[in-house]
Amino acid sequence: MSFTLQRRRLLQAGAGAGALAALPSFAQAFDWKRYAGQHIEAHLIKSPRGELLQRHAKEFEALTGITVGVDLVPEQQSRQKVSIEFNSKKPSFDVVQFGYHVQKRQFTRGGWLEDLRPYMAESGAEFDRADLLPSALATAILPDGKWDGMPLNLDPFMLYMNKELFAAKGIAVPKTVAELQAAALKLHDPGKGIVGMVGRGLKNANVPLWGIFMLGEGGQFLNGAKLATDSPEAITGATIYRDLLTKTGPAGISGFNWNEAQSLFLQGRAAMWIDSSGFSAPLEDPTKSKVVGKVGYAAMPAGTKKRVTATFSDGIGVSSYSANKGAAWYFVLWASGTQMQARLLSGGGGAPIRASGFSNKAELSKINPEYLQALADSLRIAVPGLPVIEPVTEFRDTFGIALVNVLNGADPAAELKHATADFQPVLDKSEKPA
Amino acid sequence: MIEGDRRRLLCFALPAVLVVLAVAVFPWGFTLWMSLFDWKIGSAAHFIGLDNYIGLASDTRFLWSIVRTLVFTALAVGAPLVLGTFAALVFHERFPLRGLLRGAFTLPMMATPVAIALIWTMMFHPQQGVLNYLLSLVGIPPSAWVYSPALAIPCLVLVDVWQWTPLVMLVVLGGLASLPTDPFEAAYLEGASRWQTFRHVTLPMLMPFVLVAAVIRMIDALKTFDTIYVITQGGPGTASETINLYLYLQAFSFYQVGKSSAVVVVFFALVIALSLLLFWLRKRVNYHD
Numbered sequence: 084m085s086f087t088l089q090r091r092r093l094l095q096a097g098a099g100a101g102a103l104a105a106l107p108s109f110a111q112a113f114d115w116k117r118y119a120g121q122h123i124e125a126h127l128i129k130s131p132r133g134e135l136l137q138r139h140a141k142e143f144e145a146l147t148g149i150t151v152g153v154d155l156v157p158e159q160q161s162r163q164k165v166s167i168e169f170n171s172k173k174p175s176f177d178v179v180q181f182g183y184h185v186q187k188r189q190f191t192r193g194g195w196l197e198d199l200r201p202y203m204a205e206s207g208a209e210f211d212r213a214d215l216l217p218s219a220l221a222t223a224i225l226p227d228g229k230w231d232g233m234p235l236n237l238d239p240f241m242l243y244m245n246k247e248l249f250a251a252k253g254i255a256v257p258k259t260v261a262e263l264q265a266a267a268l269k270l271h272d273p274g275k276g277i278v279g280m281v282g283r284g285l286k287n288a289n290v291p292l293w294g295i296f297m298l299g300e301g302g303q304f305l306n307g308a309k310l311a312t313d314s315p316e317a318i319t320g321a322t323i324y325r326d327l328l329t330k331t332g333p334a335g336i337s338g339f340n341w342n343e344a345q346s347l348f349l350q351g352r353a354a355m356w357i358d359s360s361g362f363s364a365p366l367e368d369p370t371k372s373k374v375v376g377k378v379g380y381a382a383m384p385a386g387t388k389k390r391v392t393a394t395f396s397d398g399i400g401v402s403s404y405s406a407n408k409g410a411a412w413y414f415v416l417w418a419s420g421t422q423m424q425a426r427l428l429s430g431g432g433g434a435p436i437r438a439s440g441f442s443n444k445a446e447l448s449k450i451n452p453e454y455l456q457a458l459a460d461s462l463r464i465a466v467p468g469l470p471v472i473e474p475v476t477e478f479r480d481t482f483g484i485a486l487v488n489v490l491n492g493a494d495p496a497a498e499l500k501h502a503t504a505d506f507q508p509v510l511d512k513s514e515k516p517a
Numbered sequence: 518m519i520e521g522d523r524r525r526l527l528c529f530a531l532p533a534v535l536v537v538l539a540v541a542v543f544p545w546g547f548t549l550w551m552s553l554f555d556w557k558i559g560s561a562a563h564f565i566g567l568d569n570y571i572g573l574a575s576d577t578r579f580l581w582s583i584v585r586t587l588v589f590t591a592l593a594v595g596a597p598l599v600l601g602t603f604a605a606l607v608f609h610e611r612f613p614l615r616g617l618l619r620g621a622f623t624l625p626m627m628a629t630p631v632a633i634a635l636i637w638t639m640m641f642h643p644q645q646g647v648l649n650y651l652l653s654l655v656g657i658p659p660s661a662w663v664y665s666p667a668l669a670i671p672c673l674v675l676v677d678v679w680q681w682t683p684l685v686m687l688v689v690l691g692g693l694a695s696l697p698t699d700p701f702e703a704a705y706l707e708g709a710s711r712w713q714t715f716r717h718v719t720l721p722m723l724m725p726f727v728l729v730a731a732v733i734r735m736i737d738a739l740k741t742f743d744t745i746y747v748i749t750q751g752g753p754g755t756a757s758e759t760i761n762l763y764l765y766l767q768a769f770s771f772y773q774v775g776k777s778s779a780v781v782v783v784f785f786a787l788v789i790a791l792s793l794l795l796f797w798l799r800k801r802v803n804y805h806d
Contacts, residue, residue, distance in 0.1 A: 163769050170558045193559045276644070286752050335643040335664025337753035347644060476770050487754035491666055 113209040118410035119148025125414060126165060126176035129157045131361065131432030132235045132397045133180055136418050139426070143417050149410045162186060169195040169402075177405035178414045180235070183222055183396040187232060188473040190400070196231035197401040202412040203230070210416060211437075218465055219436035222396050232400035233419045236361070236433035239394040239461035240295060240468070243348060243356040243366065244379035248277065257384045260299055260323060263355070267331035270354035279331030281353040284490050285340040286483035287476075289324075291393040291468035292357060293486055296320035298393075299386020304470035308514060312482065313496070313503040316388075321486065321495035329490055337490045349373060357383070359395065360458050364431030367451060380457035382464060392461050393468025396436075434458050473513045481506045552779040558772035569779035578755060579780070582763040583787070585670060586739065589759055590791075592674040593681070593738040594731055600678065601685025602727060606715075608686065609693045623683040630680070634747035637676050638663075641748070663749050666756035673757055676744055681737065685730045692726030693719075728799040735795060739788055760784050 125140075127133035137153045144150055154176065156164060162185065168174040169190070179196075181187060190196050203210045215223075222234045242263075244256065248270055257263040267279030283289045294304065300323075302316025311317065328336045333347060341358050348356040349365060351373045365371040366378045383392040399418050401411040417423065424440030427433065429449040435441060447455070469475055485502035489495050552569055556562035573579050608619050625633070640646045641662035649659040663672045700722070704714045742761040745751065751758035751766070758766075764784065768777035 159769075166558050166772055189559055284753075286750070286754055333644055334659065335661035337666070338661075338664035338749070343642070350645070352644065474771070480766065480770070484754045487666075487752065491753065 113206065115147050115413070118407070118413060121407045121410040122150045122152070123177040123405070123407050123410045123414060124152045124154065124175060125178040125180075126154050126156065126161070126174075127180045128161045128182075128397065129155050130397065131430060132427065135423065135427055135430060135432055136180075139423065143414060146417065147410070147413050149413060151414060158182070169193060169404075172404060174402050174404055177402055177407050177411035178399060179402055180397060180399050181232070183232075183234065183398050184467065184469045185475055187398060188471060188475065191225065191229075191231060192473055195403055197403050197405070197408055197412075198229055198231050199233065199401065199412065199415070200230050202401075202409070202416075206412075206416055209420075211439075214421070214437045214439050216436055216438060216462065218394065218462060219396075222467070223398070232398040233415050234396040234398050234436045235419060236397055236427055237394050237436060237462060237465065238359050238361045238396065238433040239458070239465040240291065240357055240383060240392045241360050241457050241461045242381045242383055243358070243363070244381065245348070245351060245354050245374055245377055246379040247351075247374075247377045248354040249379065256379065256381050259384050260296065260386050263384045264323065264327060264331075267327055267355060271331040276352055278333045278347070278353050280327045280355045280357070281332055281336075281339065281344040281347050282328055282357045283340055283344060284328055284332075284336035284487065285338060285343075286487050287479040288340045288483070289486045289490075290479045290482050291395075293320055293324045293482070294468055295357070295383060295391065295393050296323040296386065298391045298466065299383075299389050301386070301388030305472070308510070310503045310507050310510065312506075313499045317499055318496045321489055321499060324486065325489050325495060337487045351377075359433075360454075360461060361431065361433040363454055378451075380451070380454045382457055382460035390464050391466055392464050394462075394465035395468050397433075434462055472510060474509050477509050478506060481509075548778045548781055551774055552782050554775040556773075556775040558774060562775070565775070569776050570783070572776070573779055573783060578758070579760075579763060581755065582758050582760050585757065586759040586761075586787075589670055589674060589677075589741070589757075590735060590738040592671075593677040593741070594734045596674065596678045597682040597685045597734055598727060598731055601682045601730065602689050602723070604682065604686040605689035605693055606719075608690060622686065625680045626683040628680070630743045631747055633676065633680060634744040637744075638748050641672060663757075664753060666753045669749050669753060669757040673745055673748060676748070677738065677741065680744075681734060685727075685734065688730040688733070689723060689726055692723050696722050725799060728795060732792065732795045732799075735791060736788065739791070760787075 125136070127136055133155055137155050140151050140153050161180075162182075165174070165179055165181065165186070166189065168176070170193075174195075181190060203212070216237070218237055219234045222237075223232060224230050242257075249256075249266075252269050254266050254269060255262075257266050263280075269279070270277065271279030282292050297303075297312075297317045297320030300316040300319045302314050302320060303311050305311060333339070333353070341362055344353070344356055344358060345362055345365065347353045349372045363380070367375055369375050383390065385391075399415050401408050401415060405411050419436065421437055421439040421443075424435035424437045425443035425446040428435050428440055429443075429446035441447065441459075470478060472478060481502045482499075485493075485498040488498050553564060553566055554562045555565045555568070604622060608615060608622070640648050641664070643649060643659060643661050643664055646662070648662060652659060661668065663669050696719070700718050701714065704718050709717070740761060741759070742765065745757055745759060745762060746765070749757045751762035760780065761784075764777055764780045767773045767780060
């Protein structure tokens, strides 16, 4: 879904009028006050998505007459709290925010989320399925057609570049991973405190970055129910990952998460950085960044087999144990609607799941056009950044450790073989019926 | 009459007994019981007997976490004992501004561990941390500090020693103040040097206090979680993964209730064994005997 297409949709919406302008006509057809007087509790994650919903919750109350209590919890604590509460079958919340890549499979297997299809059917044009981007639909709909959560955003990895350093060495934006490696080598200048590339080396956080290189080589995480993580493509991906981060990266890279990498890039001491599009906001903030106006944005360069990037999503759903499921659905509908999606984009919280989220001119004017183009390009090539399995945390842990060992000198083939052998029994066990 | 008194006394004790049963005995019994199950949150629990323990015995990652815990504990107990005892001897002497300096020396102990850990994390940063900047001033090449697998545990020990040496100093200082003066006068009259007085008079008399400090430090070091979690999260890789970090991962990231309960039981046995060892040592070195 390209940026151009969003503009076309904007025109379709009617002579430059944004989707917001169309809202009153929907409001007349759709009874937002149906559950007025009810109260719901929303468990949200402390993130740009959760904070945005909390900030505008009063608007939801005014629109629907439903009162909402918001519990905003840091991500790690939220994961523990939500799992334990769902397991008790008496959760304290009606609406829950979750990470698709870490929690969703567990929630679905537990039957903890309400199937939203009947609610969507009732909501008709207000829900507007045709407006949802293909990658959002691919994230949301389960293989059996069940739809028990709504994505809130898409967050593809992209390439950040220091244009000043690129210009000084006359280097063009890399189009392939081979060009990326060559550029990193040319830009790497330890004597001046400049590294060619920075990215995630920290255990767990490092898996998606390796995954991008592996997928670009034509590899995959799973082949049916079996791991394909020790394939030649996976090993080549790990070798590219290692070479980039060790030969052209900073010292101590195996302790770097996104924040350390971002910090180095903000200081102007990294020529390139590959990470999530949701971390772009500080780069153009003069109070935090020394590279304001110098940042270039691009979609991930192509591997030898495929041009691909990893994407992640936060989602939101209705608890199966809620006594006010209708009111809870209204919150989900509002949270994933056009207006909130446009705000999400302009606030740097990632890409909207709706085409109309790109159509609000006022919000679009707040965004760097180059960033927006890179985001649209990235969405076109985005695939899930982790395998869709229930023990995904264990997967990240096992392969994260293997990658750290690779960064510290171990053989990629041996480490991946070892990690694959270690993890396959965990995967087999998780797929057995309870 | 006596029987009636006994019943009444038992009634008075009953609330305390019930509280102990509810907050100590029951959780322990339940943990032991859960350790016999294969139970992941969200799935059904299956009784598997001692399989969790058998699995742990052959889990190299768990076994290495025990080794790291013991290494960390040995260093984080030994170094503060030596430094804290030395500091106590210094602060026991009279010199100008002694009170002020004593107060300043104890400041690290009063700070919140997580806040300390965050500050040290910034200081350890290989590119932007102050430690490498200081090294560069004297011409020493930069270090990767906690970002290096080989240096992670020593760096974490450094933070722990910096924070908890003052505690040892306070305990030993209290001991020094309570020592009788006669043996020191006798040693002086016999012509003992300062070192001989310290080695053969002060230190033996101080040992019970040093061992109390050692027990406190050992329990603290064994259960250290916050600073390690904030600074390295057990990494790079598993380079600083102690039992507590391993336990946290199994319980709160993987939701393996049965396995993590078994880890708790093994950890508890380890703490008890080490505590008994120290108490036995304390009896052996009591100078009154």
